[in-house]
Amino acid sequence: MTIEVMLVDDHAVVREGYRRLLELHEDLQVTAEAADAESALLQWRTMQPRPAVLVIDLALPGMGGLELIGRLRQRDPEVRCLAFSMYRDAVWVTQALRAGALGYVTKSSDPAQLVHAVREVHAGRRVLGSDIAGEVARHLIEHPTATPHGLTPREFEVLRLLLAGCSPRQIAETLCLSVKTVHNIHYQIKSKLDTPSDFELARLAWRQGWVD
Incomplete structure (x- = not known):
């Protein structure tokens, strides 16, 4: 079974690099790319079939990744999004998960973690990169109910x-x-x-x- 992926990142070089990384694996195929949230939303709405997983940078120009994830979820509560960002702070992770992302991986993490995260999100499971999981756990212990x-x-x-x-x-x-x-x-x-x-x-x- 092939997992179709959409990459949303404003840097073409970054998108190309991660396209190549993902497509080294027979079960992963990048079928769409976008450089900003607005074009990503437009593409996603018109695509048939739609990508199974959207990998979304949070620091997009204009409308950011958090807003994009929220709008995608409003239109389709079953959409599966993976936040992929340079931000390592637990605040960003928590906000992405609250917006509706199933997972969060940092751009500084091992490339294999992105591949693993895409598969986990496709399966409907939550996933965090190993370099941020500890900080997020500490945050949840200190703030179990508060955002x-x-x-x-x-x-x-x-x-x-x-x-x-x-x-x-x-x-x-x-x-x-x-x-x-x-x-x-x-x-x-x-x-x-x-x-x-x-x-x-x-x-x-x-x-x-x-x-x-």
């Missing part, structure tokens, strides 16, 4: 775009929200993180390693 700082995946995505220098209007256009909604989310983020100013918000995010 990181109480932020939802949508709030975390708005925070990412704010820190990237996007204006509320740009964020609204990217996420198909009203400007008023973006302002409300911005306020909720600062309230939850107890950061009265955008400067304090940015400093906290950098200190926590949530941004590049």
Whole structure:
């Protein structure tokens, strides 16, 4: 049985490298690629049959990977997504899983882990890269019921775009929200993180390693 895969990453060289890696295995075939979330969503909606597994970078330009995973899950609760990111912080892992990803592997992990993770996600099983599993376990022990700082995946995505220098209007256009909604989310983020100013918000995010 061949597992059809879609790669979503804004770097063509990265996509080519992982396409070659996956297709070294007879049971894996990359049938689609996208450089951003919007084109990935459009392709996925029009493809028949659809890829069995989507491997999604979280740091995409414009709409990020968290938002993409959430929208895919809204359209098809059975869609199987694997987050594949440079971020090693438990916050990113937790947010990706909350958004609907079945697994999370870092780009610094052994290539064999990506292959293993694709197969596990295809089988409907949760999987974490070995280099982040310990940190995630520690986080869950310390915060068994709470999400990181109480932020939802949508709030975390708005925070990412704010820190990237996007204006509320740009964020609204990217996420198909009203400007008023973006302002409300911005306020909720600062309230939850107890950061009265955008400067304090940015400093906290950098200190926590949530941004590049």
